[in-house]
Amino acid sequence: MPLPTASPDAIFGLSATDVTALATIALAIVAALAFGASVFLAVTTRRMADTTMRAAEATQRAATATETAAKATQDAAVATREEAEATQEEAKATLEQATATKEQAKAATDTLAELKRTRELDWRPHLVWKDLGGSSTPDRIERKLHVQNLGRGPAINAIYLREEEPSGKRHFIASDPFDLAAGAAEAVTAVTQPKPAHPGQFTRNTLPREEMVCMDQFYTWYRFWPRTIQPEMFTVDFDEEGTPQNWDSPGWVKGAEEIIFGG
Secondary structure (H helix, E strand, O other): OOOOOOOOOOEOOEOHHHHHHHHHHHHHHHHHHHHHHHHHHHHHHHHHHHHHHHHHHHHHHHHHHHHHHHHHHHHHHHHHHHHHHHHHHHHHHHHHHHHHHHHHHHHHHHHHHHHHHHHHHHHOOOEEEEEEEEEEOOOOEEEEEEEEEOOOOOEEEEEEEEEEOOOOOOEEEEEOOEEEOOOOEEEEEEEEOOOOOOOOOOOOOOOOEEEEEEEOOOOEEEEEOOOOOOOEEEEOOEOOOOOEOOOOOOHHHHHHHHHHHOO
């Protein structure tokens, strides 16, 4: 049997028609692969675009959150500044109130001082006296006086005090305590005392020296000298319970208290 012979148009034993068909199939496969690759690339690109979009949205949200936080911080700063300004205004108002209170306290103190001064002037005694002479021996001197209260208030526990040295012997002369109403006058006798005068009783250093001491109803002490208008004064201040606050009185008051109240 004879062997088959190849056609002159055959390639590797395939006819031209078969080759063409195979080529067409190959091209179709390549086109399908290319389409698949295009579809894959499109899907991948879409996913990347979605991812990028989401990242952009997240960035936008982060930016919005940062802007909100910045605005909140700014609002907080404004509120803090306003609170600081309000605190400063409150401190200023408190200082003004304290200043006003201090001024009111000073005004009240001044008013009380003026009332006290007015009360003292309204109720102040003022003693004047005239020496009417007397008698004396080496051991005893007696002096008679005419005493008058020219003030508007009573003289309470008034005493006449004198120190002299007529014959080389010093005599401390004092009267008994007496009271003298405003405008009243009285004859007073002073005699030599058994004890010397208190060291702080007299102001003058030369002899003879004399003075009159009395109190008013407010426990203010007065000391008068001859031909002197303004007396020396000492006021005992008491607290609400009646306890004296400045009992450390001067020597002339202590000396008068020893004679009036005994000591």
